[in-house]
Ligand SMILES: Cc1cc2nc3c(=O)[nH]c(=O)nc-3n(C[C@H](O)[C@H](O)[C@H](O)COP(=O)(O)OP(=O)(O)OC[C@H]3O[C@@H](n4cnc5c(N)ncnc54)[C@H](O)[C@@H]3O)c2cc1C
């Protein structure tokens with residue numbers, strides 16, 4: 465894990481809601497795994513005081529990319545940066561997705577839950593997996609790439625309807641060994657139920673509001689059922705990736 469102050473390489477605005485932030489650093493890109501995240505903050509900024517977690521979106525050589533949705537002060541301020549502005553990055557943090565080999569794999573993301581998927585997709589393919597990828601959004605603004613099966617709630621791009629409907633149909637028609645997902649919790653809850661009925665393991669990447677990001681404050685705890693015992697796990701340290709079947713979704 466590194467704590468570094470690095471210059472922004474560039475910011476690319478995808479549309480009015482999303483942008484990609486790039487930095488270049490040999491250390492930060494050295495051992496980063498899909499599903500891990502960094503705590504990021506504009507260097508010296510007082511508002512917000514705490515850094516925010518962002519998943520690793522892409523790693524290309526020593527370039528690290530984050531796909532970010534503008535939702536509040538930290539993300540809006542980050543979107544205004546330019547080349548050379550300094551940001552603080554702490555990471556890589558968290559466990560990341562377990563990487564299977566030579567399997568039939570389905571990826572399913574929703575909204576900004578797309579962020580960890582391209583890097584995961586790349587590493588899964590490098591490990592001999594046959595990967596199919598569904599991504600869903602409310603509308604075409606939430607769609608980032610044409611090379612995956614996209615769905616929109618309003619039908620403005622790709623298939624019309626919820627990603628969960630398409631995943632269910634896909635699983636009924638294709639043998640699938642494992643599902644990986646990141647997105648809104650209601651979506652991941654439904655996907656976990658769909659997978660459980662078919663005895664397919666599902667790895668879920670949980671996005672909880674975080675404070676410290678390193679396991680010190682318990683602010684990100686989630687309730688899980690492990691070996692029939694109720695336990696609390698920290699999303700930042702024990703996760704953010706968990707076995708979906710062990711998450712107690714209704715809490
Ligand atoms: C492990 C992890 C990885 C993440 N990866 C990404 C990423 O790759 N790209 C990205 O854009 N965002 C990601 N997020 C979410 C991002 O960290 C939050 O959106 C961030 O807090 C926004 O900061 P802000 O100051 O702009 O808005 P805030 O003022 O912090 O939040 C604005 C609104 O969003 C809500 N909110 C904040 N964080 C979350 C959350 N995690 N879940 C649900 N609601 C939340 C707040 O309650 C508030 O209503 C990730 C979160 C986690 C935990």
Ligand code: FES
Pocket residue numbers: 673674675676677678679680681682683684685698699700701
């Ligand atoms: S954010 Fe502090 S323990 Fe997870």
